[in-house]
Amino acid sequence: MDIDRTYLKYDNHMNTTNEEQNGLSKNLLKGDKGSKAELRLGLFGIGLDTYWEQFEGLKDRLTGYQNEIAAKLNADGVSVVNAGLVDTHEKAHATAKLFRQSEVDMVFLNLATYALSSTVLPVVQHLGVPVVVLNLQPVPQLDYEAFNALGDRGKMTGVWLEHCQACSAPEIGCAFNRAGINFHLVTGYLQDPAAWEEIQEWIDAIKVRKSMRHNRMGVLGHYYCGMLDVYSDMTQQTSVFGTHFELLEMCELHRLREAVSGEEMAAKIEEFKQAFHVSTECDDGELDRAMRTSVALDRIVEAHDLGSMAYYYEGEPGNDYENIATSVIAGNTLLTGRNIPVAGECEVKNAHAMKIMDLLGRGGSFSEIYLADFNEDHLFFGHDGPAHFAISEGRVGLVPLPVYHGKPGKGLSIQMTVKYGPVTMLSVVQHGDGTLSFLVAEAESVPGPVLEIGNTNSRYKFSIRAKDFLQHWSEAGPAHHCAIGVGHFSSTLKKLAKLLGIEYLQIC
Secondary structure, three states: OOOOOOOOEEEOOOOOOOOOOOOOOOOOOOOOOOOOOOEEEEEEEEOOHHHHHHOOOHHHHHHHHHHHHHHHHOEOOEEEEEEEEEOOHHHHHHHHHHHHHHOOOEEEEEOOOOOOHHHOHHHHOOOOOOEEEEEEEOOOOOOHHHHHHOOOHHHHHHHHHHOOHHHHHHHHHHHHHHHOOOEEEEEEEOOOHHHHHHHHHHHHHHHHHHHHHHOEEEEEEOOOOOOOOOOOOHHHHHHHHOOEEEEEOHHHHHHHHHOOOHHHHHHHHHHHHHHEEEOOOOOHHHHHHHHHHHHHHHHHHHHHOOOEEEEEOOOOOOOHHHHHHOOOHHHHHHHHHOOOOEEOOOOHHHHHHHHHHHHOOOEEEEEEEEEEEOOOOEEEEEEOOOOOHHHEOOOEEEEEEOOOOOOOOOEEEEEEOEOOEEEEEEEEEEOOOOOEEEEEEEEEEEOOOOOOOOOEEEEEEEOOOHHHHHHHHHHOOOOOEEEEEEOOOHHHHHHHHHHHOOEEEEOO
């Protein structure tokens, strides 16, 4: 089916920027499962060795600017390998060796002044890591009066070369394109907030890519039978994200559940009280079931060092495995809140989306479209869990459900509304040819009546009509699940898609 792209911002590795709208933490690698290694950034500047004797002090000034860049790149969980100015072919090869030995995850190329592209290409040609080219002038505007007052054309030329970063950009771009090197250009000036926001987004994106490659996702049970959109190719998922899949056995979870001690139950009771607003309707039997299963889930996650999980199971009526399957939502919500996102209905693709949002410090709640309000022009999204505590408007409620719609049994479920304000929705889409892409939308979580049915439930306002969003989102062909995170951060997701080498489609 052809998609009417009137309202779409479509991109296959094209670059745009969105302003950051949320002050959540950017320390992405700290303490999260799947984030086991410090990020290492390579930084080198370029210049022409002929200039140094011709223009006194030029090299020192350019080195000073580069040290400023290195200091701004350096942060918690990040180390910078600053190779200085590369101005000869020999230094280029030495810098490439330094970066290889340092195992850098991304290279930042500082266009310090004009340089020959033949001294640049050898640095990055065989590293196999993303390259971000920094086209940053020292100042937004040259003081033309002071410049012309120098009088000495030699000195004036030296000052011009100190500010001629843009001169190298087309040559470097040409050489990289002809050599098949994928690069990303950031243009601005040294203290330009917009440029540094874009640089930070590249750092955030490479942190997520690295963390995903360290992530171990558990797959417990099987798909919800007949949900063809949910079925996914784990080999393709691994080839894109680098995630290891650990296939888990229900009998192991059962064994762990049977071994839960009284001491563990006492600790879990306290955790439930602190984490949830437990409804008085929850009877002791259901709480006991949920807490035992939660302890067992903690143990299986620990045993396999999991950073995320996808699950679904039914079991024969009255079977021990059915008892487990109908009591997992509370425990999986606790795991999600501890940076181990869990997707129900064995939605592996959405577990990836939730993990990405969690690594970005944005939450990542499991959702699907629930309802349209055409009078208010809002859409409702929700699910029967799990939820993400970090993005809840108020406390997360734990309530009983007399029936799990479309699933066997009854038990406890989650009631939660996503924080009011900007949100971003992400779906990892698998296409007919097996390739993956990101489908993204930005919206606002808004106050108003919601469906209090023991599910996560929120209403959202989009920049286009609800009718148009439903049309375009559905025509793009995602699974019916998506992950929702707080803030508008589509620009970072677009950069991550580029680093992963997949297509990106944004609805609004």
